[in-house]
Amino acid sequence: MSPLSKTLKSLVIATGLFALGLSAFPQAYAHQHKHHEANEQADVMVMNAYARATFAMAKTGAVYFTLHNQSDSDKTLTSVSVSQDIASEAQIHTTEMEGDVMKMRELTDGVAITAGEMVSFESGGYHVMLLGLAKGLEEGSEFTLTLSFDDNSQLKVRLPVKKDQAKSHHHHHHE
Ligand SMILES: [Cu+2]
Numbered sequence: 001m002s003p004l005s006k007t008l009k010s011l012v013i014a015t016g017l018f019a020l021g022l023s024a025f026p027q028a029y030a031h032q033h034k035h036h037e038a039n040e041q042a043d044v045m046v047m048n049a050y051a052r053a054t055f056a057m058a059k060t061g062a063v064y065f066t067l068h069n070q071s072d073s074d075k076t077l078t079s080v081s082v083s084q085d086i087a088s089e090a091q092i093h094t095t096e097m098e099g100d101v102m103k104m105r106e107l108t109d110g111v112a113i114t115a116g117e118m119v120s121f122e123s124g125g126y127h128v129m130l131l132g133l134a135k136g137l138e139e140g141s142e143f144t145l146t147l148s149f150d151d152n153s154q155l156k157v158r159l160p161v162k163k164d165q166a167k168s169h170h171h172h173h174h175e
Helices: 003-024 026-042
Strands: 044-052 060-069 075-082 087-098 101-106 111-113 118-121 127-133 142-149 154-162
Touching (some): 044 142, 060 075, 060 111, 075 087, 101 127, 111 118
Parallel strands (some): 044 154
Antiparallel strands (some): 044 060, 060 118, 060 127, 075 111, 075 142
């Protein structure tokens, strides 16, 4: 037997084993495939996500992050949500100057992220507001925020609770 045909023969055996492996574990394969699709669906990467620590009796909290739309179609962040254990409601807010006072307003139409672009949610700009906190957000704890997009994809983001590094803009909140 020539070295080449010997290689071919072991290749055929290997392929046969591989096919057998697939049919023997159809569930594992299906699961992997589904997981892959879910990843592709989101197409938006979340960076530097955190919630700002509050005092113990606080009723409102703020969440900041940067969204990077890595797909080639525009996306809109349409809504956000958290477990009722954390807060009764989560809203997308923007901050605007009204005279010399900064005011926050809910964006019910969401925030658009152009294909390939990044949008920052930061103090003094877009942010996610938590209303009706069950208890204050304690530094070092964490919770999950769910982001929903106009293509029906969702992203679950694990948020660490941190003290505000930048002592920045004073927030006025209307309740
Ligand atoms: Cu706000």
